[in-house]
Every structure is written in structure tokens, then in C-alpha cells.
Amino acid sequence: xxxxxxxxxxxxxxxxxxxxxxxxxxxxxxxxxxxxxxxxxxxxxxxxxxxxxxxxxxxxxxxxxxxxxxxxxxxxxxxxxxxxxxxxxxxxxxxxxxxxxxxxxxxxxxxxxxxxxxxxxxxxxxxxxxxxxxxxxxxxxxxxxxxxxxxxxxxxxxxxxxxxxxxxxxxxxxxxxxxxxxxxxxxxxxxxxxxxxxxxxxxxxxxxxxxxxxxxxxxxxxxxxxxxxxxxxxxxxxxxxxxxxxxxxxxxxxxxxxxxxxxxxxxxxxxxxxxxxxxxxxxxxxxxxxxxxxxxxxxxxxxxxxxx
Amino acid sequence: xxxxxxxxxxxxxxxxxxxxxxxxxxxxxxxxxxxxxxxxxxxxxxxxxxxxxxxxxxxxxxxxxxxxxxxxxxxxxxxxxxxxxxxxxxxxxxxxxxxxxxxxxxxxxxxxxxxxxxxxxxxxxxxxxxxxxxxxxxxxxxxxxxxxxxxxxxxxxxxxxxxxxxxxxxxxxxxxxxxxxxxxxxxxxxxxxxxxxxxxxxxxxxxxxxxxxxxxxxxxxxxxxxxxxxxxxxxxxxxxxxxxxxxxxxxxxxxxxxxxxxxxxxxxxxxxxxxxxxxxxxxxxxxxxxxxxxxxxxxxxxxxxxxx
Numbered sequence: 001x002x003x004x005x006x007x008x009x010x011x012x013x014x015x016x017x018x019x020x021x022x023x024x025x026x027x028x029x030x031x032x033x034x035x036x037x038x039x040x041x042x043x044x045x046x047x048x049x050x051x052x053x054x055x056x057x058x059x060x061x062x063x064x065x066x067x068x069x070x071x072x073x074x075x076x077x078x079x080x081x082x083x084x085x086x087x088x089x090x091x092x093x094x095x096x097x098x099x100x101x102x103x104x105x106x107x108x109x110x111x112x113x114x115x116x117x118x119x120x121x122x123x124x125x126x127x128x129x130x131x132x133x134x135x136x137x138x139x140x141x142x143x144x145x146x147x148x149x150x151x152x153x154x155x156x157x158x159x160x161x162x163x164x165x166x167x168x169x170x171x172x173x174x175x176x177x178x179x180x181x182x183x184x185x186x187x188x189x190x191x192x193x194x195x196x197x198x199x200x201x202x203x204x205x206x207x208x209x210x211x212x213x214x215x216x217x218x219x220x221x222x223x224x225x226x227x228x229x230x231x232x233x234x235x236x237x238x239x240x241x242x243x244x245x246x247x248x249x250x251x252x253x254x255x256x257x258x259x260x261x262x263x264x265x266x267x268x269x270x271x272x273x274x275x276x277x278x279x280x281x282x283x284x285x286x287x288x289x290x291x292x293x294x295x296x297x298x299x300x301x302x303x304x305x306x307x308x
Numbered sequence: 309x310x311x312x313x314x315x316x317x318x319x320x321x322x323x324x325x326x327x328x329x330x331x332x333x334x335x336x337x338x339x340x341x342x343x344x345x346x347x348x349x350x351x352x353x354x355x356x357x358x359x360x361x362x363x364x365x366x367x368x369x370x371x372x373x374x375x376x377x378x379x380x381x382x383x384x385x386x387x388x389x390x391x392x393x394x395x396x397x398x399x400x401x402x403x404x405x406x407x408x409x410x411x412x413x414x415x416x417x418x419x420x421x422x423x424x425x426x427x428x429x430x431x432x433x434x435x436x437x438x439x440x441x442x443x444x445x446x447x448x449x450x451x452x453x454x455x456x457x458x459x460x461x462x463x464x465x466x467x468x469x470x471x472x473x474x475x476x477x478x479x480x481x482x483x484x485x486x487x488x489x490x491x492x493x494x495x496x497x498x499x500x501x502x503x504x505x506x507x508x509x510x511x512x513x514x515x516x517x518x519x520x521x522x523x524x525x526x527x528x529x530x531x532x533x534x535x536x537x538x539x540x541x542x543x544x545x546x547x548x549x550x551x552x553x554x555x556x557x558x559x560x561x562x563x564x565x566x567x568x569x570x571x572x573x574x575x576x577x578x579x580x581x582x583x584x585x586x587x588x589x590x591x592x593x594x595x596x597x598x599x600x601x602x603x604x605x606x607x608x609x610x611x612x613x614x615x616x
Contacts (some may be wrong), residue, residue, distance in 0.1 A: 096498035190404035193539040214522035228534040231501040306614035
């Protein structure tokens with residue numbers, strides 16, 4: 001945002017899924033929509049910092065999409081192309097977009113995904129471990145040389161099925177970014193504040209709890225910060241909004257190269273701002289055209305929401 | 309809060325239910341708990357301004373409770389005592405307090421309630437129409453002489469069953485205070501921002517949307533304000549938290565005797581603060597011992613939650 005801060009922007013490594021989504025939205029059917037956590041996060045993060053992606057795609061994945069990412073300053077050397085088809089998810093959203101049903105999941109090449117960091121990625125100071133199997137998150141950390149900040153996401157599937165490995169990850173993570181239901185499940189406590197303290201006891205110095213249209217909470221040992229969600233009038237597609245939030249958050253931190261409380265609070269506000277744009281169009285389309293001026297304007301609107 | 313503002317505090321009239329609640333909480337059974345929207349609102353509002361209550365109780369209602377209210381500066385001349393029993397509600401909360409089931413409702417003397425304003429209440433400048441039948445809310449307004457601010461609450465039952473009368477009320481109301489599900493139902497639109505604009509088109513210049521643990525939104529024609537909920541570690545009984553919110557809001561406005569945007573935003577923050585205390589103990593018990601120092605401390609904590 002600040003032109004000067006561009007100068008000290010650090011690179012950010014994002015590991016996660018790259019996919020095609022077949023979306024059934026209230027506004028229509030959108031087959032073959034570009035998707036995956038890493039895709040959304042990379043679109044958002046590249047608004048702020050140079051991004052490196054580790055992921056896997058199949059033979060069906062268009063080179064033009066990778067080219068598009070590269071034109072945004074995303075290094076795609078870590079996106080492996082393998083024989084077979086790209087990960088595909090199909091889902092249908094409720095009329096109010098408040099819930100969704102998975103219609104189909106085809107892991108395809110993602111089933112055997114083993115993250116391999118190109119040599120040029122191993123010194124990257126900011127690392128975002130997308131929502132993949134905890135064992136694979138650990139493999140990424142084994143290849144990364146002392147990153148300054150490691151952030152991670154996870155999901156209900158790993159919390160219930162791979163808790164020991166997940167706990168190993170958490171012990172090595174600086175910042176955990178999860179949604180409120182995942183937090184409650186992980187802590188086995190419905191109370192968000194108690195649950196946050198429990199999870200920070202497992203390792204992460206900071207915890208960000210995403211609550212969708214209700215905003216996000218940032219916890220550390222000493223304080224709590226709350227960022228509201230931007231009240232949207234046009235909600236089209238919530239797919240990837242959480243990954244967009246994480247990408248913008250880490251991207252802004254990498255850009256700022258600062259981890260003080262004030263910078264992190266601003267990063268959460270910016271993450272909420274960028275995530276709100278994501279919902280305004282299908283897939284990551286809106287992120288692709290988003291400008292710094294638009295972000296700055298909406299960030300000011302979001303800030304004024306809580307201004308006394 | 310400001311000692312000087314006490315001097316210009318205006319009286320506030322609250323109309324609504326006075327009840328006994330039989331509460332099944334995760335922490336135990338609490339039969340015969342003092343309840344009712346007007347009770348909670350009066351407890352909260354009397355922290356800030358002189359309060360007048362219009363309601364009805366039965367022969368079984370202890371004089372000592374009315375005496376307790378009077379000792380808080382609540383004028384109980386408008387609480388009619390009638391032959392029969394006091395309104396009684398029984399409910400059971402889920403273990404996480406996130407939902408509740410009504411086990412029994414006995415309207416008793418509340419079934420024939422007709423609000424009658426004592427002569428001394430008719431010039432009261434601030435009026436809170438609790439969640440009663442819209443026709444009765446209109447009867448209150450017919451007896452009040454040009455109040456400066458009329459606020460109202462309502463519920464799903466009246467929205468679905470008495471929409472025409474409710475619309476008559478809305479046309480005469482300055483401020484509507486409802487929860488998000490009621491807003492969606494009233495506007496027949498899941499989108500909060502569009503729904504808010506629709507409802508303001510029905511009359512209220514301002515709208516406050518209560519979202520429980522997710523905070524509250526204040527809408528007017530030109531702006532939106534968001535107050536977070538205070539993240540509680542000890543949640544005991546959410547009964548009456550919404551009424552406490554409304555009572556504190558109106559009480560603070562009556563105390564400040566100002567309706568500028570800044571005062572209303574502060575009022576929403578104070579309402580969220582006082583409502584959080586309500587949840588910490590059974591019934592209105594915590595409100596009865598709440599001090600200005602405790603409110604000021606938590607208000608500062610709540611404000612710091614959103615401070616960049």
C-alpha cells in the first residue's frame with residue numbers, strides 16, 4: 001500500500017491445492033472454475049509481495065493460467081505438472097450462500113502430492129502452509145531453512161483424523177489461521193476465548209479465527225483484536241474467501257516485513273478487505289482485476305465501521 | 309459515565325414483559341428466575357438514567373422485587389398488579405448455550421395486558437417499546453406526547469402474524485432494535501445490508517441489528533457502524549442479553565440527551581458492554597451489582613478490540 005514498503009517486500013511461499021471447481025451458485029452453474037486454496041491465496045498475496053507456489057496440476061491444466069499467475073508476480077516453478085487430471089471439486093451453494101454441499105471430490109494428481117520446494121524457495125522468509133495433510137505440512141517445513149514466519153491452515157478432516165501429526169505442525173507454527181468451527185473442534189471447547197488460549201498452548205504464538213460474514217478475531221498471549229467483515233450488498237461466490245483472507249494477510253506481512261502488533265492488526269483488516277472482494281464474483285476473477293486504489297478505499301470504509 | 313452528563317439525564321419509558329423464568333442451564337436448574345424483557349431492560353437502563361416501566365404482574369409477584377427496582381431509580385407506578393399469575397416462561401439451553409428450546413409458556417396476566425401510561429409518564433422523551441403485540445405498541449404511542457426518540461423491538465411471531473400492524477409501528481419509530489434473523493424475515497432478504505435499507509424504508513431512521521456473540525450493526529441512511537461483542541470466558545445465561553442491550557442503549561441515550569451519530573455509536577458500544585455482563589450470571593443478577601467502574605473498564609477493553 002505504501003510505495004516505500006514495496007522496497008522491502010519479502011517473498012512469500014504458499015503451499016496448497018490448485019484445482020478446478022464446478023460451482024452451482026444461486027446465480028448459475030460455473031463449471032471448470034479455477035480454484036484451490038493456493039490459487040486464491042496466491043492471487044491475494046501477489047497484490048502485496050512476490051509469491052512462490054508449491055502445488056501440483058494435471059495434464060489438463062492450461063499453461064495460460066500459469067502464465068496469468070506469473071504475470072502477477074507469482075513464481076510457478078514449484079507447481080509440478082503430473083500425468084493425470086487436476087484436482088476437481090464440485091459443490092452446490094444454498095440460495096442464501098450460507099451453506100454448501102459437496103457434490104463430488106476427485107483428488108486426481110493431488111492424491112499423491114508430495115510438496116517439493118525448488119532450491120530457490122528454501123530461504124523464503126514467509127511461509128503459508130495451506131490446508132493439506134499435516135504430514136505434508138511437516139515435509140514443507142523440513143525443506144524450508146529457518147523461515148521468519150510460518151502460518152498454517154487446517155480443517156476438520158485433519159483435526160479428527162490426524163491430530164498427532166497436526167499437533168506436531170502446530171508446535172512449529174507461528175500463526176494458525178482457521179475458522180471458528182475448526183477452532184472449537186480442535187480445542188473441544190465451544191467458548192472461543194478459552195479455545196484460543198488452549199490452541200496457543202499447542203504452539204502458535206498467534207491465532208486468527210475466521211468467522212465469515214461475522215469478521216475475524218486475532219489472538220495473541222496478551223491481546224485480542226477484532227476485524228469486522230465488510231457488509232457486502234452483492235454476494236456471488238464465497239468459494240476461496242478464507243484462502244483469500246490468508247493470502248492477503250501473509251502477503252501484507254511479507255510486504256511490510258514487520259511482525260509487530262500494529263502491522264499484524266493492519267494485515268487482518270487488509271485480509272478482511274481483500275476477502276470481501278473475492279465474494280463479489282465467481283472464482284478468483286474479482287481478485288485478478290483488483291487495484292490498490294480499490295483496496296485502499298474499502299479498507300477505509302471497513303475502518304470507519306468501527307470508528308467511534 | 310461522565311458525571312456531568314448525569315445532570316441532563318432524561319427519563320426513559322420502557323414497555324414490556326415482566327416474568328418469571330424457569331431456566332434449565334448447563335450449570336443447573338434455576339426455577340423462578342426474575343425475567344421478562346422490561347425487567348432486563350430496566351435493570352440495564354437504570355445504570356444510566358431514570359426509568360419508568362409499564363407492564364403487568366400477578367398476585368404472586370413479590371413486592372420486594374418492585375422495591376428492588378425502585379431502589380435502582382426505576383419508577384414502577386406503571387407496573388399494574390392484576391388478579392392471577394405472573395407471565396412465566398420455561399426454557400432449556402443447549403450445552404454450548406448456542407440454542408434454546410421453549411418448554412412452556414404461560415401468558416397468565418400478560419395475556420390481557422393493555423399498556424396504560426400513568427399521567428406522569430406521558431411527557432417522557434425517550435420511549436422503548438419492548439417486544440409486545442404491535443397493536444399494543446401503537447396504544448403506547450397514542451398515549452405518549454411527542455417523545456424525542458421512540459425505539460422498538462419485535463419478534464418473528466409478529467413479523468409473520470401481524471405484519472400490517474407492525475408496519476404501522478415501524479412508520480412511527482425512530483430506531484428499530486432487532487436480531488439478524490428477524491431482520492432477514494422482515495425484509496425477506498438474507499443480505500443484511502439490503503435488508504437494513506429495506507427496513508429503514510418502512511420508517512425507522514436507524515436500525516440496530518443484534519447478532520449475539522458476533523456483535524451488533526448500526527445502520528442509518530448514510531453510514532454503518534459495527535460494535536463487536538465482548539469475548540466472554542464465562543458464559544452462564546444468555547437470557548435477556550438482547551433486552552439488556554436495548555435497555556443500556558436507550559438508557560445511555562437518555563443520559564446523554566443527544567442523538568448525534570457519535571453519541572449513538574458510543575451507546576451501541578456501551579450496550580454491547582453491559583449485555584456481556586448480563587450473560588455472566590443467571591437472570592439479571594449480574595446487572596444488579598454492576599458498577600460504573602466495571603462498565604468503564606470493559607468498555608475500554610471492547611474499544612481496544614478494534615483499535616488499530
